[in-house]
Amino acid sequence: MTDANRPIHMDLSGVPDVVILRLPMYVRALSQLLDAGSEVVNSHRLGRLLRITPAQIRKDLSYFGKFGKQGQGYSVRFLRNELRRILGLDRNWSACLVGVGNLGQAIINYPGFAPEGFSVVAAFDSDPALVGKPVRDIPVRPMSDLDAVISEGEVAIGIVAVPASQAQSVIDQLVDAGVRGILNYAPVAPSVPDGIVIRNIDPALSLQSMTYYLLQDDSRPV
Amino acid sequence: MTDANRPIHMDLSGVPDVVILRLPMYVRALSQLLDAGSEVVNSHRLGRLLRITPAQIRKDLSYFGKFGKQGQGYSVRFLRNELRRILGLDRNWSACLVGVGNLGQAIINYPGFAPEGFSVVAAFDSDPALVGKPVRDIPVRPMSDLDAVISEGEVAIGIVAVPASQAQSVIDQLVDAGVRGILNYAPVAPSVPDGIVIRNIDPALSLQSMTYYLLQDDSRPV
DNA sequence: TCTTGTGAAGTGATTCACAGCT
DNA sequence: AGCTGTGAATCACTTCACAAGA
Known part of the structure; x- marks a missing residue:
């Protein structure tokens, strides 16, 4: 025993x-x-x-x-x-970002990832106007480079910061290219194959469930 | 029965x-x-x-x-x-933002809140260099205005986008001013009084739990 | 026939409470 | 004396399975 x-x-x-x-x-x-x-x-x-x-x-x-x-x-x-x-935080994790709009740029500049061994090594955007101009030292590449960069660079994590309408398609591309984890900022409930880890960051959902509780105790005078 | x-x-x-x-x-x-x-x-x-x-x-x-x-x-x-x-999404909810740095500006420009009745009506920052210059039509005010603006404007929700070190103090100020819900982007586990609803947006935590699973099935050749 | 709404059963997570070690 | 580690008990959530309505 x-x-x-x-x-x-x-x-x-x-x-x-x-x-x-x-x-x-x-x-x-x-x-x-x-x-x-x-x-x-x-x-x-x-x-x-x-x-x-x-x-x-x-x-x-x-x-x-x-x-x-x-x-x-x-x-x-x-x-x-x-x-x-x-x-697994004792090793380095390479991530790539898809979508270099407002949100994407904020993610690149976010200082909270690096300390625990995460580094964004590449960024992609479908907008030709954004391609080529690096953001904070990270080159912005066309979507057509995605597959090559991920498979050659041992990029395990994809960060998705594209509009909702494109999110599932981008996630599919990332998974096909070999990414094994997805950090999704798009307001959708994406589907991924078994074995792929997905985390959704969805502030709108957070707010929308918060208001339920704000309605409940309207005891105090506003 | x-x-x-x-x-x-x-x-x-x-x-x-x-x-x-x-x-x-x-x-x-x-x-x-x-x-x-x-x-x-x-x-x-x-x-x-x-x-x-x-x-x-x-x-x-x-x-x-x-x-x-x-x-x-x-x-x-x-x-x-x-x-x-x-x-409670059939009504309008006024929110205020504290912290107008990179992240704060991205939040103001984030198009995902407005559709469900949320509007950021005021922004605050402790940096005098940022105060006075509106971001996307929203005036940026000094922290000293926080109390008055919240109580007079019926602002029910505070959005926190300040560094971790200041987050708890800012949250306390928001609660004291009468806010009833907090959307916190700072990487901390804040404490709030009973009756206050808090939601934490913490992408770093999401990534850090993701890697556990990425370690598990290293079956495929990377 | 199709699908809801829901008690009951099943599963999963949290808390209790204490033996055992320092 | 203090605190961990952990079975057992409790609590919470999910799924089952079916009666009843359209």
Whole structure:
């Protein structure tokens, strides 16, 4: 009962998706703690920082191993490094951007990607007026270059910042070219083949669900 | 058993959050169908469009009433209007933006908010160099104006596009001024009082959880 | 016959509570 | 004494499956 029938926690496909979604939050909080000079932390404090219950944090971590010491807590540095390794953030990830309009340019200039090992190595646009003029050192290429650049450059991630009407077609092209993850900013629910990971960034949907709750407690005088 | 002990489905606070998060997706899909000339739809087709099971859709709708006709399906127009009403999208919502840097300007220029009744009526920045120069017709004001503009203008929503270090403080100011919903683009996990609705837009977190799955099936040759 | 609306069943995630280690 | 790691219990969400209406 102690060691014979161990749980299959190392079964990687068995970790719930919600757990994976929380790990980056842990990494971020741990980095902050480290910056603030904390070398150890317990699940209670980490939970307060992220507004997550301590039990949740301990359970999440238990899917991957034992990282803490009873009575003390976790080494901030060690836990952060382990989580970064688990998430694959200890390596570099090349991404390409499709769509260099307002939004696309903001994405290229967004400083939040680089720190965790993501770099946009190429950009594409169907508008000839945009092609050729680099944005922040990143060359803007025609769509016809997409396939070659992705397959030759080991680009694993495609970032989609095109109008809704073109999004599915662009995503199909990215997948065909060999991209394995899609970060989609277009307001659509795209379909991708099995094995392709997609994340949608959709502020309009966020606002539209928010208003439901704003309607509820109109108790206070506006 | 038929009518005496009816379920408390009209108990508005009893609708699961996940359901509310899906309603805007339904609205969007229904709008598309309408644009495409479809007047009726059934849960199966709507589900295929959104990659949601038909049972899920019917169950979600059942929290709010009966919108369909057995044997036929739903009137696209009617269902869309009902959902828009339920979500509060049949009225106008004023929002203000804090932070008029790269990201903030992209948000102001983002065409996705206006169609569902959201309008950014004011913008604020702590940088004097940005204050005074309107961005796309929206005046940029100093932070000191924030309180007055929000309370006088019936601004219910604050959009936060400032650096992480300032985000919590800005959110506090917005809440104090009377905003009831926050759309936060800063990479932090802010805390807000009860009754305040917050939505976080955090592409970096999305990418960081994506890579976990990209590591898993390295079956194909890269 | 087709499709909704919904109790009941099933599945999945969170929280509890405590044994065990430091 | 303090805190982790984790089965067990609880809670929440999804899917099933079918009665009933068009």
